[in-house]
Amino acid sequence: MRRLLPLLLLLLGTALPALAQSTSSPTQAFPYTLKTDKLPNGLTVVRVPYPSQGIVSYVTVVRVGSRNEVEAGKTGFAHFFEHMMFKGTPRHPEGERERILGTFGFDDNAFTTDDITLYYSYGPTAGLPQLIDIEADRFRNLEYAEPSFRTEALAVLGEYHKSAAAPFLKMEETLNAAAFTKHTYRHTTLGFYEDIKAMPEAYQYSRDFFQRWYTPDNTLLFIVGDFDDDQVMKLVREHYGPWDRKTSTITVPTEPPQTQPRSAHVDWPQPTQPRQVLAWHTPAASANTNNAAIQTVLVAYLVGPTSPAYKQLVLEQQLVESIGSDYVDHRDPHLFTLTATLKDERHRDRVRLALLREVSKVAAGKVDAARVKAIQDNARYGALMALQTPRDVGIQLGWYAGILGTPDGLQRHLGHLAKVTPAQLSEFTKRYLQASKLTQLSLTPKVDTAGGTK
Structure with a gap:
């Protein structure tokens, strides 16, 4: 009892x-x-x-x-x-x-x-x-x-x-x-x-x-x-009401700025598909800034189904099974990523350079305003479609409240999402998606008996 x-x-x-x-x-x-x-x-x-x-x-x-x-x-x-x-x-x-x-x-x-x-x-x-x-x-x-x-x-x-x-x-x-x-x-x-x-x-x-x-x-x-x-x-x-404990106070170490590119590699001992990840240090999500909203739009702009990279790498040249991102909002500065699951190890450099070219275009100010607007509309409608049950609403509210530290975190995020501009995408990319802040990860699987990878 x-x-x-x-x-x-x-x-x-x-x-x-x-x-x-x-x-x-x-x-x-x-x-x-x-x-x-x-x-x-x-x-x-x-x-x-x-x-x-x-x-x-x-x-x-x-x-x-x-x-x-x-x-x-x-x-x-x-x-x-x-x-x-x-x-x-x-x-x-x-x-x-x-x-x-x-x-x-x-x-x-x-x-x-x-x-x-x-x-x-x-x-x-x-x-x-x-x-x-x-x-x-x-x-x-x-x-x-x-x-x-x-x-x-x-x-x-x-x-x-x-x-x-x-x-x-x-x-x-x-x-x-x-x-x-x-x-x-x-x-x-x-x-x-x-x-x-x-x-x-x-x-x-x-x-x-x-x-x-x-x-x-x-x-x-x-x-x-x-x-x-x-x-x-x-x-x-x-x-x-009688619950009366107080939360602990800790100091989470601050990550020093990354000043040089880094790389890491995984040799996977089983057959699978090769993978490539590009990751940059980017700002934390905040209730009072649109950094998270910018990154949400940027993911869709760079590697979403309407992006030139998707058209080129997935549909036309068929060099990859998929491209995407593992970006998730965080309380502290974390990583903005672009990911690719390759069909063949030989295509790694072509895929990597193609993704970096798309990043460079945005940093140079070459942003399609109509496509940004379409992404924002899709995100807004998608957010509404994701609220079809009380469970959907509760989990979405809870997630953004927990990250942003305010009960109306979801509403604030959606509000920021609607206000992202092409110029902000370009400025953010230019500032944070720099070569000196880039960490690259590659995974190479075991080669099968036919000389290819699975």
Whole structure:
């Protein structure tokens, strides 16, 4: 059973008003209302009415990811802790949460990134009171024994081995090691392999991790769908109000400017297709700048399906299976990438130079304004199409809120997206996509018996 709270504390948690309240009205880009309250303990609670007829999405975002892992030997714990958050509490032992939510038919999952950890549940409004109780309980009172911890640590090691069977993890590890010398983005979300193998011995550290990062002032809660707002806020204040931890303060190392080009290579021991990655250091996403929006548009402009590079390399010359980008918004400066999956190793230089030529054209101011406008329109319509269910809305809101640090992060991003100009694309490319800031990664697979690659 969960540790019972003194009656006085429970009453205070229920009675205290929210410190701040705001309402964000619908816009053309985001046609829903956001009602936002911040509780006295710092928890941000956002409700979004949505015509979903008895269905609700419940999204909890904790602003902790591999970025926060500054202690040597302790990488991968943000991802590992996502696993541990399903281990139960004294009041709801392991398995009981899933049994209760399963009776209502809730879909339930989570994921961890470099910057955030996001949990979501999606199901009937009839189960919302129980869901609020259970979620508040685990975020306040998570409890697990050392044997359970050790077992899950081995499961995470198995997840690493499974991921390492494909080239992508090795490519990410190698690129990060080349591009970052100080910042914690040097390691992936899974963590360094040696640290993962040592996780079973870090039981006490895991308990401290929970106390340091799973705090109300480091968490945002999004409730989207069909519900009674007054009743929901009453329950949220009752169950989350007594949560009183404060987030830890750390110094994330600043990555020094890159002044010379770098390169890295992966020899892959199995047959696969050759790959090429071009990566440049670029600014962080921010609620108050359009750097993330510029990079979003730039990806589509350089390697999207309407780009000259796509027409040339994919359709006409058929030198590659695909081109694209692994760019993702980050809290701190990260990498803007262009990627290519080659059909033949012999075409590597032709593909690489073709991509760099397209970058040079944009830097020189040769930007097709009509195509930029079409990309922006497509992005806007695509964003709306991606909001078809309360779960879609909740996850999108949670993602951008976690990265940008504000409940209306998605709306701000969409607003910036609509205002990107050809001149901004050119200036950004000229400033950041320079040769001295470039890190190149190549992957060469094992050669098959016929002399080619697979």
